[in-house]
Every structure is written in C-alpha cells, then in structure tokens.
Amino acid sequence: xxxxxxxxxxxxxxxxxxxxxxxxxxxxxxxxxxxxxxxxxxxxxxxxxxxxxxxxxxxxxxxxxxxxxxxxxxxxxxxxxxxxxxxxxxxxxxxxxxxxxxxxxxxxxxxxxxxxxxxxxxxxxxxxxxxxxxxxxxxxxxxxxxxxxxxxxxxxxxxxxxxxxxxxxxxxxxxxxxxxxxxxxxxxxxxxxxxxxxxxxxxxxxxxxxxxx
Numbered sequence: 001x002x003x004x005x006x007x008x009x010x011x012x013x014x015x016x017x018x019x020x021x022x023x024x025x026x027x028x029x030x031x032x033x034x035x036x037x038x039x040x041x042x043x044x045x046x047x048x049x050x051x052x053x054x055x056x057x058x059x060x061x062x063x064x065x066x067x068x069x070x071x072x073x074x075x076x077x078x079x080x081x082x083x084x085x086x087x088x089x090x091x092x093x094x095x096x097x098x099x100x101x102x103x104x105x106x107x108x109x110x111x112x113x114x115x116x117x118x119x120x121x122x123x124x125x126x127x128x129x130x131x132x133x134x135x136x137x138x139x140x141x142x143x144x145x146x147x148x149x150x151x152x153x154x155x156x157x158x159x160x161x162x163x164x165x166x167x168x169x170x171x172x173x174x175x176x177x178x179x180x181x182x183x184x185x186x187x188x189x190x191x192x193x194x195x196x197x198x199x200x201x202x203x204x205x206x207x208x209x210x211x212x213x
Contacts, residue, residue: 001026001064004030006066012188015189016196017037046059051089053088053090054093054096056089057093060099065101087139095149100148108133112176113175140208152198152205154191157210160188173210177210186212190211
C-alpha cells in the first residue's frame with residue numbers, strides 16, 4: 001500500500017511508521033520537522049500542516065490510505081481546539097484528494113466504563129489529559145458524521161506505554177477494556193500492529209474500535 005501518515009514523528013506515529021515500513025508499505029510521512037525522520041528507501045517526507053486542508057490534499061493525493069496520528073502536543077494550552085481544527089483539516093484534505101480510506105488515532109477518554117458514562121467523565125480522569133481527551137472525543141463525533149470516507153477510529157486502552165511488539169492483543173468496540181479489576185494496557189508497538197492490520201484487512205469500517213492485552 002501507499003500510506004500517508006500524518007504525525008509520523010510522534011509517539012504513536014513513529015511506531016506506525018516503523019510497522020508499516022517493516023511490512024513493505026510505501027509511506028509518505030507528513031510532518032512539521034522532516035529532520036526527525038529516519039532514512040528508509042520506502043519513506044518520503046512531506047512538510048504540510050494539518051490546519052491547512054489544501055496542504056493535506058496535495059500531500060495525500062494518490063495514496064491508498066491516510067493515517068491521522070496528529071497531536072498538537074500535550075504542552076499546547078489550546079490542545080482541544082487545535083486537535084479539532086487539525087482533524088477538520090485532515091478530513092477535508094483527504095476528501096478533496098479523493099482518498100476514501102482514513103484511520104484516525106484517538107484517545108481512551110471516549111470509551112465507556114458503564115452505560116452512558118465515558119472514561120473522560122469519571123472523577124479520577126487525570127486533569128492534565130482532559131483537554132486533549134475532549135478534543136479526541138469531539139473528533140470521534142466529527143468523523144461519525146462523515147458519509148463519504150471509509151473511516152476507522154481507533155482508541156488505545158487506558159494505558160499506552162513503550163514496550164515490545166508481541167502482535168498479540170484483544171479487540172474491543174466502544175467499551176474500555178479491562179485486565180481483571182485494572183484497566184487494560186498495550187505497548188505503542190502493538191497499537192501500531194493493530195493500526196496497520198486494520199489498513200491491510202479492514203474490519204472496522206465506519207466504526208470505532210479499541211485494543212488491549
């Protein structure tokens with residue numbers, strides 16, 4: 001496949017980049033700082049802003065799929081607004097390019113822990129992540145209204161961390177996965193496996209899914 005990866009130098013994006021390249025896909029990394037990318041014969045760097053739909057259109061043109069691993073940065077005081085703005089730009093740019101397949105990497109905050117109760121709305125949700133999680137939740141609402149794209153939204157489990165690639169994990173839907181009484185976790189390497197698996201063999205078209213051990 002020819003994959004356009006937005007946010008390829010981030011925590012999740014860099015893992016997705018490595019996984020996709022290891023599987024033989026051609027990747028266009030759409031980033032702000034191409035100097036942070038590794039060298040690889042199947043990797044092309046493209047500088048573009050998620051906030052500029054026309055730049056995204058030019059960058060993703062003629063690709064088979066677009067992966068939205070964009071994150072404004074947890075230190076951004078306007079992370080919620082910027083996440084939504086970037087998501088709008090990516091959606092619009094992808095549609096204008098005529099690429100139908102879009103996979104968005106979101107957060108765990110919009111997963112349900114009880115009927116009608118999402119993780120983000122529980123009293124113990126970390127305050128430092130609330131604004132970013134709200135941005136991702138609103139991005140899910142945005143993409144659910146989309147009728148032209150073959151979209152997928154992936155939410156990691158509550159605990160996403162560095163770690164080895166095992167290729168083994170559980171799949172879920174809209175509920176937070178648990179490991180006994182504790183929230184499930186996953187390594188970022190295995191999250192990347194789930195993302196590239198979904199690109200290669202779509203199982204969650206126009207749906208959200210989650211993963212975890």
